[in-house]
Amino acid sequence: MTTVTSTSSRAVSPQLLLVLVLIVLAMIAPFGIYPIFLMKGLCFGLFAAAFNLLLGYVGLLSFGHAMFFGFSAYVTAHAAKEWGLTPELAILAGIATAAVLGAVTGWLAIRRSGIYFAMVTLAFSQMMYFVAVQAPFTHGEDGIQGVPRGHLFGLINLNDTMTMYYFVLAMFVASLLVIHRIVTSPFGQVLKAIRDNEPRAISLGYQVDRYKLLAFILSASLAGLAGSLKALVFQLASLTDVHWHASGEVVLMTLLGGVGTVFGPTVGAFLVVAIQNYLSEVGSWVTIIQGSIFVVCVLLFRSGMIGVMTPWLKRRGITG
Amino acid sequence: MMTFFGIPTQALFGQLLLGLINGAFYAMLSLGLALIFGLLNIVNFSHGALYMMGAMVAWLLLNVLGLGYWPALIVAPIVVAIFGMIIERTMLSRLYKLDHLYGLLLTFGLALIIEGAFRQLYGISGMPYSVPKELAGGWNLGFMFLPIYRGWVVGASLVLCLGSWLLIEKTKLGAYLRAATENATLVQAFGINVPMMVTLTYGFGVALAAIAGVLAAPIYSVNPLMGSNLIIVVFAVVVIGGMGSILGAVITGFMLGLVEGLTKVFYPEAASTVIFVVMAIVLMIKPAGLFGKRS
Numbered sequence A: 001m002t003t004v005t006s007t008s009s010r011a012v013s014p015q016l017l018l019v020l021v022l023i024v025l026a027m028i029a030p031f032g033i034y035p036i037f038l039m040k041g042l043c044f045g046l047f048a049a050a051f052n053l054l055l056g057y058v059g060l061l062s063f064g065h066a067m068f069f070g071f072s073a074y075v076t077a078h079a080a081k082e083w084g085l086t087p088e089l090a091i092l093a094g095i096a097t098a099a100v101l102g103a104v105t106g107w108l109a110i111r112r113s114g115i116y117f118a119m120v121t122l123a124f125s126q127m128m129y130f131v132a133v134q135a136p137f138t139h140g141e142d143g144i145q146g147v148p149r150g151h152l153f154g155l156i157n158l159n160d161t162m163t164m165y166y167f168v169l170a171m172f173v174a175s176l177l178v179i180h181r182i183v184t185s186p187f188g189q190v191l192k193a194i195r196d197n198e199p200r201a202i203s204l205g206y207q208v209d210r211y212k213l214l215a216f217i218l219s220a221s222l223a224g225l226a227g228s229l230k231a232l233v234f235q236l237a238s239l240t241d242v243h244w245h246a247s248g249e250v251v252l253m254t255l256l257g258g259v260g261t262v263f264g265p266t267v268g269a270f271l272v273v274a275i276q277n278y279l280s281e282v283g284s285w286v287t288i289i290q291g292s293i294f295v296v297c298v299l300l301f302r303s304g305m306i307g308v309m310t311p312w313l314k315r316r317g318i319t320g
Numbered sequence B: 001m002m003t004f005f006g007i008p009t010q011a012l013f014g015q016l017l018l019g020l021i022n023g024a025f026y027a028m029l030s031l032g033l034a035l036i037f038g039l040l041n042i043v044n045f046s047h048g049a050l051y052m053m054g055a056m057v058a059w060l061l062l063n064v065l066g067l068g069y070w071p072a073l074i075v076a077p078i079v080v081a082i083f084g085m086i087i088e089r090t091m092l093s094r095l096y097k098l099d100h101l102y103g104l105l106l107t108f109g110l111a112l113i114i115e116g117a118f119r120q121l122y123g124i125s126g127m128p129y130s131v132p133k134e135l136a137g138g139w140n141l142g143f144m145f146l147p148i149y150r151g152w153v154v155g156a157s158l159v160l161c162l163g164s165w166l167l168i169e170k171t172k173l174g175a176y177l178r179a180a181t182e183n184a185t186l187v188q189a190f191g192i193n194v195p196m197m198v199t200l201t202y203g204f205g206v207a208l209a210a211i212a213g214v215l216a217a218p219i220y221s222v223n224p225l226m227g228s229n230l231i232i233v234v235f236a237v238v239v240i241g242g243m244g245s246i247l248g249a250v251i252t253g254f255m256l257g258l259v260e261g262l263t264k265v266f267y268p269e270a271a272s273t274v275i276f277v278v279m280a281i282v283l284m285i286k287p288a289g290l291f292g293k294r295s
Helices: A002-007 A014-031 A035-058 A066-081 A087-109 A114-134 A161-184 A186-196 A198-203 A208-234 A244-257 A264-282 A285-299 A304-315 B009-040 B047-065 B069-090 B100-122 B148-170 B172-182 B184-189 B194-216 B226-241 B246-266 B274-285
Strands: B138-140 B145-147
Touching: A014 A035, A014 A161, A035 A161, A035 A186, A035 A208, A035 A244, A035 A264, A066 A087, A066 A114, A066 A208, A066 A244, A087 A114, A087 A208, A087 B274, A114 A244, A114 B100, A114 B226, A114 B274, A161 A186, A161 A208, A186 A198, A186 A208, A198 A208, A244 A264, A244 A285, A244 A304, A244 B100, A264 A285, A264 A304, A285 B100, B009 B047, B009 B145, B009 B148, B009 B172, B009 B194, B009 B226, B009 B246, B047 B069, B047 B100, B047 B194, B047 B226, B069 B194, B100 B226, B138 B148, B145 B148, B148 B172, B148 B194, B148 B246, B172 B184, B172 B194, B184 B194, B194 B226, B226 B246, B226 B274, B246 B274
Parallel strands: none
Antiparallel strands: B138 B145
């Protein structure tokens, strides 16, 4: 069966085909599925993909990514509501905030590795949580409510749910392409070398710390984009997004989907968001189930859903 | 009224005492974390949840079985330690050959489960636990008023920390433990049951967290969320002190409690963030931590 396609040298590769099919599916999805749910999934999928850039390709487990996600959401919400900026500028302001925050915390955190790196990032994230609790512009427990979505470039009205959905989808696809480009670039190869054998990367003359810091800032910026989009979709920026629970959730999404895979984090994000949606009425069960998924993933499926499925897909020639 | 840099001494010493009490909890928790990390190479994220469990068990003992504070101080840590040792045997022991990060993730999941379960059962509102009558009241020391219970907490935690240090540094059992931390395979070759020692160490570390929980019950209200915010601060304490030394963990814990108390007096807005700022400074100057060995 597969010989038919592989004989013509100009044939579209199965991977590209899969991506195109997924994009088409994503474009028709809002006609059958609640668009707000899909947008939430896409925002968290992007957040998880950004986190995975660090964990999957540099081997750094950040337990504080909520600070980039949440603070970017705050800045975007503030810029759109109080300064009246157009959405694209508000998003840029959010990303810039996340990048600066990533540069400062990353610069400090990469001084330690492994388990300490996770603890340091968690601690900084908690510090930013307390800052968010106290700073006047975040409005404490209320958060920034009623954020206007506005008109993209002053032209496209994002208050229409479908338009907003396609905008979020476009940003999501573009970001995943950027991540794919980063990972497959020579820069990405060095990152993987650092992940696999840091002393060897050092001995080959690479300035390991610079690579780690740049990867950290890129990851923080993309997480910031996800937070900004989420602030516009839900027209809300709140303490939930900077809480350590959000940092834990993004770890869970990535672990569940598959660390170091391109689509894994998105799959994990949609699963976790679906669990939250369907179980939101039954109180603390969401937390208990999330904890159980962590335990089961760590004990049984360390390669995640995509990791478990990859051999099966490979046999069918879908992923290379 | 006496003042010190414009601050009434009463307020100053009051906050310092509060800082010392927080420090006592930081010390007990980071001591347990350091012990567990030393032998198991696992950063026990569920430490905060087990601390909460200690307080909850004490509350349950009082309200269900009618057992008061003093029996709870013995029973609660034993219950929590048994629970911890079961977890260690059934789950953590499968991870020793893997990357340390998996231990963190697993114990994070456990923390979510424990916290979620208690929240589901008891809600998130705090439940009062009264000070035992033997320790009620207070002394007027002239420069400040010292509630007896608070003095007891600081004293008890100092004794516990010192006791643990003596146990580890001065006894034969402690020598085995330190040897196993350095090279478990070799110690096992000498005929010492290392897996058993690992389980007991985890139980001991967890029991310390549970005792801290019981001690905390009359000071803070008992609620299912009391552990999760504490554990993150304790992580910062551990990063500042470095997990290499037992005494280092204890000193860092008390010191940071005092720093926090002082900040509450002079610049209250920064009280919740000061420990993280100290962590940032330590990372800049001495990345391995104050008592850490360069790895």
